[in-house]
Amino acid sequence: MTGIQRVRRGRPLGFSFRLAVAILWPLMRTIVKWDIRGADALARIDGGVIVAPNHTSWFDPPVVAFALWQADQPPRFLGKESVFRIPLVGRLISGAGQIPVYRETADAAAAIRSALAALEAGECVVVYPEGTITRDPEIWPMSGKTGAVRMALLSGKPLVPMAQWGSHLVIGPYRKEFRVFPRKTMHIRFGSPLDLSDLTQVDGESLTIATERLMDAITALVADARGEQPPARRYEYGRHRTASDHDEPRSGDGRRETT
Numbered sequence: 001m002t003g004i005q006r007v008r009r010g011r012p013l014g015f016s017f018r019l020a021v022a023i024l025w026p027l028m029r030t031i032v033k034w035d036i037r038g039a040d041a042l043a044r045i046d047g048g049v050i051v052a053p054n055h056t057s058w059f060d061p062p063v064v065a066f067a068l069w070q071a072d073q074p075p076r077f078l079g080k081e082s083v084f085r086i087p088l089v090g091r092l093i094s095g096a097g098q099i100p101v102y103r104e105t106a107d108a109a110a111a112i113r114s115a116l117a118a119l120e121a122g123e124c125v126v127v128y129p130e131g132t133i134t135r136d137p138e139i140w141p142m143s144g145k146t147g148a149v150r151m152a153l154l155s156g157k158p159l160v161p162m163a164q165w166g167s168h169l170v171i172g173p174y175r176k177e178f179r180v181f182p183r184k185t186m187h188i189r190f191g192s193p194l195d196l197s198d199l200t201q202v203d204g205e206s207l208t209i210a211t212e213r214l215m216d217a218i219t220a221l222v223a224d225a226r227g228e229q230p231p232a233r234r235y236e237y238g239r240h241r242t243a244s245d246h247d248e249p250r251s252g253d254g255r256r257e258t259t
Helices: 015-031 039-043 060-070 081-085 089-095 108-120 147-155 204-226
Strands: 032-037 049-053 075-080 099-101 124-126 159-165 184-190 233-235 255-257
Touching: 015 032, 015 060, 015 089, 032 060, 039 060, 039 184, 049 060, 049 108, 049 147, 049 204, 060 075, 060 124, 060 159, 060 184, 075 081, 075 108, 081 089, 081 099, 099 108, 108 124, 108 147, 147 159, 147 204, 159 204, 184 204
Parallel strands: 032 184, 049 124, 049 159, 075 099, 075 124
Antiparallel strands: 159 184, 233 255
16 A cells, blocks of 8 residues: 555546546447456555556457456556557547557657656556467467566565456457347456566566566466367467467467466
């Protein structure tokens, strides 16, 4: 518990945020079913929190947003800058305070600064540590990037791993489809805040250790949501990177041993 009052659903969130809730909340209550576990513990976290979910589909964001809204943690997503250029959608999410990420540019650090400011203001910041929809052929979490753990180490705020399973049944990975019938169940798992107390430096080694720890925690939650055992090796996106983030995932052996 900190002295910062966290941002709750009842706080002023702005017109665009309220409009998005008015559109998405009844829609998501209707078109899918829900199995959410661990939300009560997340709801008790005060003073800012980072939530790190797995990424399986373009349908993920409304699923994650709904689950966090139910946990009284109005979310601020870090998302690809290209999404903010989509007509109407871009204006809505920008007005709702979501944070654009300019990958591999001089403006990339601006997202981190904006996220840290949001955390200090008591907000819930959502970061997809994989950086894009998983390329794992079996839709397991793949290798992670360091952004989420960097924010946690710099801010000292709790980093909560999250699993969501079911959104890929509505929109498959990298597919243009929308399948809501029959209604699919969204399985949500929130984990305990990641223990990073042994990592006192924000350096390459600490970021690598923390990211592996985070991806292991997310994978364990996904395994629980799926009711399956995860693979012994995690898919490494960098080893089999395709020409575009919108390509189909490859089915090569881009896995390495997980801990």
